[in-house]
Amino acid sequence: MLECAAVSRWFGGLQALKGIDLHIHRGEIFGLVGPNGSGKTTLVNAITGFYPPQQGEIRYRGERISGLKPHRIARKGVARTFQNVALFRGLSVLDNILLGRHLFMRPSILGAAFYWWWAEREEVAHRVRVEEVIDLLQLESVRDEPVDVIPLGMQKRVELARALCAEPGFLVLDEPMAGMNQEEKEYMVRFILDARDAMGTTMLLIEHHMDVVTAICNRAVVLNNGEKIAEGPTREAINDPTVVAAYIGR
Numbered sequence: 001m002l003e004c005a006a007v008s009r010w011f012g013g014l015q016a017l018k019g020i021d022l023h024i025h026r027g028e029i030f031g032l033v034g035p036n037g038s039g040k041t042t043l044v045n046a047i048t049g050f051y052p053p054q055q056g057e058i059r060y061r062g063e064r065i066s067g068l069k070p071h072r073i074a075r076k077g078v079a080r081t082f083q084n085v086a087l088f089r090g091l092s093v094l095d096n097i098l099l100g101r102h103l104f105m106r107p108s109i110l111g112a113a114f115y116w117w118w119a120e121r122e123e124v125a126h127r128v129r130v131e132e133v134i135d136l137l138q139l140e141s142v143r144d145e146p147v148d149v150i151p152l153g154m155q156k157r158v159e160l161a162r163a164l165c166a167e168p169g170f171l172v173l174d175e176p177m178a179g180m181n182q183e184e185k186e187y188m189v190r191f192i193l194d195a196r197d198a199m200g201t202t203m204l205l206i207e208h209h210m211d212v213v214t215a216i217c218n219r220a221v222v223l224n225n226g227e228k229i230a231e232g233p234t235r236e237a238i239n240d241p242t243v244v245a246a247y248i249g250r
């Protein structure tokens, strides 16, 4: 589904990614872990086109996406959520989710004018998908509430809902449990797994909580100083002696 081949990126004299190779399979939830400053965000920014790799190549469904502008990559079905909640304040939960869908699937104005029946059919499809996702992530009770007034754990869930509504083929989740209490984390683990099962979305999960990575991800990669230091079935990868040393040594 997503491949990185020898991906490298520099910031001035600092090499933030050193020839990263990755293969993420369809329907997999793949963990991306590593100490602060190890290159996780840089890798995500390379995949989503914000900081394209200066060497190497990234392919999505076999097609080269490195070098494309971020909006083109997004339109191909590569979506992300952000570490800090990035919702439209003042708008309701429902409008935030709908906007996520419209921003990616907006029909052209000309098309909508000539083919109104098509636009209407699209609108119905939007609504159906939005309702499915609201149901899946159990947001029914807050759908009309302004996003600002609901708890942080739920705001994170709205962000996930907004990303899922665009029906991405590949979704990057950037620390979806940040700031959550234990109960909220357990809910989120369930929702992510349910979303993958219901929609078949392939995901890349950046996460600091190792219990969460072990619970959700079948495989994981560990970065340190821009290098891949371990990769494989999650439990084996995160318990690798090199990984333990990298965390203790920082």
Ligand code: ADP
Residues within 6 Å of the ligand: 011, 014, 016, 034, 035, 036, 037, 038, 039, 040, 041, 042, 043
């Ligand atoms: P992580 O997400 O694992 O915490 P990052 O990818 O944010 O790590 O950072 C990797 C390295 O690249 C760090 O040394 C960081 O300071 C550097 N870096 C990241 N983004 C930039 C940038 N825009 N300009 C300069 N240096 C950067």
